[in-house]
Amino acid sequence: MWKNITLSVLSVIFTLALIEIALRVFIPVRQTRITPMYSPHPHLIYLGNPRHENNNTAGFGDFEHELEKGKDIKLRVAIIGGSTTYGKDNWPVMLSKFLNENKSIDGRTEVLNFGMPGFTALESMINLAINIQDYNPDILIIHHALNDIIPRLYHEVKRDYSHFRKIFSYKQNEIKKFLTSNSHLFSFLENKLEMRASLASLTMTIVDKRKENPYRPDYLNENSQIFERNLRTIIGISKGANIQPILTTMPYSLDPKKLPRAWSIEHHLKVKGMQEHNRIIKRLAIEYQIPLVDLDAEMTGVEDFFSDHIHCTKMGRMKKAEIISRLGIFSDLIANKEEISPN
Numbered sequence: 001m002w003k004n005i006t007l008s009v010l011s012v013i014f015t016l017a018l019i020e021i022a023l024r025v026f027i028p029v030r031q032t033r034i035t036p037m038y039s040p041h042p043h044l045i046y047l048g049n050p051r052h053e054n055n056n057t058a059g060f061g062d063f064e065h066e067l068e069k070g071k072d073i074k075l076r077v078a079i080i081g082g083s084t085t086y087g088k089d090n091w092p093v094m095l096s097k098f099l100n101e102n103k104s105i106d107g108r109t110e111v112l113n114f115g116m117p118g119f120t121a122l123e124s125m126i127n128l129a130i131n132i133q134d135y136n137p138d139i140l141i142i143h144h145a146l147n148d149i150i151p152r153l154y155h156e157v158k159r160d161y162s163h164f165r166k167i168f169s170y171k172q173n174e175i176k177k178f179l180t181s182n183s184h185l186f187s188f189l190e191n192k193l194e195m196r197a198s199l200a201s202l203t204m205t206i207v208d209k210r211k212e213n214p215y216r217p218d219y220l221n222e223n224s225q226i227f228e229r230n231l232r233t234i235i236g237i238s239k240g241a242n243i244q245p246i247l248t249t250m251p252y253s254l255d256p257k258k259l260p261r262a263w264s265i266e267h268h269l270k271v272k273g274m275q276e277h278n279r280i281i282k283r284l285a286i287e288y289q290i291p292l293v294d295l296d297a298e299m300t301g302v303e304d305f306f307s308d309h310i311h312c313t314k315m316g317r318m319k320k321a322e323i324i325s326r327l328g329i330f331s332d333l334i335a336n337k338e339e340i341s342p343n
Contacts, residue, residue: 038199040168043130044123045203048116054088058131061086062113069136074107075099075330078114078132078243080124080234081143084250084311085115091312094321105331112137118199120147121230122161128234133241138333140243141293141324142234145250145281146310148227149220149273150204153265156213157223163213164205220269228280235288244333247285247292248324249278251299251316253306260308270309293324 039049039059048055056064069076077099079085079092096111114132116123121144128140151161205215231247238245252274253259256267278296285292298319299305305316312320 036170038168038202043126044116044119045165046116046118046168046199060114060116061088061090062092063088065110065112065135067135069110072108073110075105075109075139075333076112076135076137077109077139077141077330078112078135078137079141079143080119080128080132081115082119082147083115083117084146085113085143086117087113087115089317090115091317091320091324094318095324098321098325099330102325102331109330115143118147118203120144120151120161121227121234122148125230125234125237128237133237133243137243139246139329140234140238141246141248142231143248143250144227144231145274145277146252146270148230148277149265149270151226152221152223152273153216153219153269154213154221155216155219157221157226159226159229161226164215166203166205168203170202217265218269220273224273224276224280227277228284231280231284235284235290244329245288245290246324246327246329247281247290249281249292249294249296250274250310251295251302251305251320253303253309254301255303255306255309258303258306258309267309291327291329293327295320295323298323 035052036049037052037054038046041047041059047059048061050057050059054061056062058065077095079095084090085092090113092111092113092115096109099105099109099111112132112135114124114127116127119127121142124142124144132140151157151164154163156163235245252270254271259265259267259270274296282292282294284290299316305312305319307313307316
């Protein structure tokens with residue numbers, strides 16, 4: 001019996017070794033040992049991992065940009081938002097194309113994408129203070145609404161969002177850490193079976209069952225004042241840094257079937273929260289007399305624009321960029337800068 005057991009164990013080890021060798025020979029390391037997409041940050045909780053191919057060296061889902069504005073750049077536009085903004089194939093890239101094809105804008109326009117999946121307006125507010133303003137953009141486009149609904153799915157909403165945020169950490173036990181670092185086979189299975197922790201589980205207490213303040217997908221706290229406070233602060237920092245803020249409402253799908261099961265909120269509450277936040281955005285645009293792009297009015301409910309409950313198809317991303325590019329503020333800013341230029 002022991003001889004048979006030994007032979008079986010050796011056969012399994014031999015088979016696993018062959019698979020490991022085959023993976024090392026035929027599949028590049030980068031396709032098995034996946035680089036984490038995010039990394040911890042002392043002030044923002046997390047940022048994009050600069051070593052990941054989706055991110056630039058500053059940790060954002062964008063192409064490389066110099067801190068100093070090039071002499072050939074007439075207009076620099078920065079954009080903040082969440083996953084609906086993040087990425088090298090998202091609407092900010094398309095907006096750059098539209099603006100640079102606009103003959104009424106004399107000179108090159110550079111668009112910088114500071115969107116980050118999961119970011120609320122609070123993280124973008126901090127990011128603006130410690131990162132974005134150092135790039136000296138002329139314009140800041142603000143595209144937030146959805147992610148600030150998540151902190152409201154609790155009975156108690158804290159002003160710093162600490163009731164739902166947690167410290168980012170890729171904690172692994174030593175065995176798993178060793179296997180991930182040294183075994184192509186384990187990394188391959190980890191990737192294919194989606195064994196890696198999600199961004200939500202790493203940064204939010206969505207699955208927390210604390211009795212004193214539980215997460216409730218069937219409950220929307222009435223407190224929307226923190227979202228409004230965050231937007232006001234973003235506008236204030238922008239104006240103080242001589243950056244022209246532009247507010248955008250956020251469009252969304254009205255089809256309940258497009259709401260993923262993993263997104264723990266009831267459809268009618270998501271719609272209610274989006275309506276409330278979009279109303280706040282429109283009210284602040286009037287109060288501060290700053291440009292507003294009402295994407296909600298032109299896109300919400302047009303289902304061809306949405307791949308799920310909030311993220312856009314290529315058609316939808318193109319539509320966002322096209323609507324925003326219509327704003328006359330882009331050419332107006334260049335004209336005003338040229339009028340006051342000492343040259």
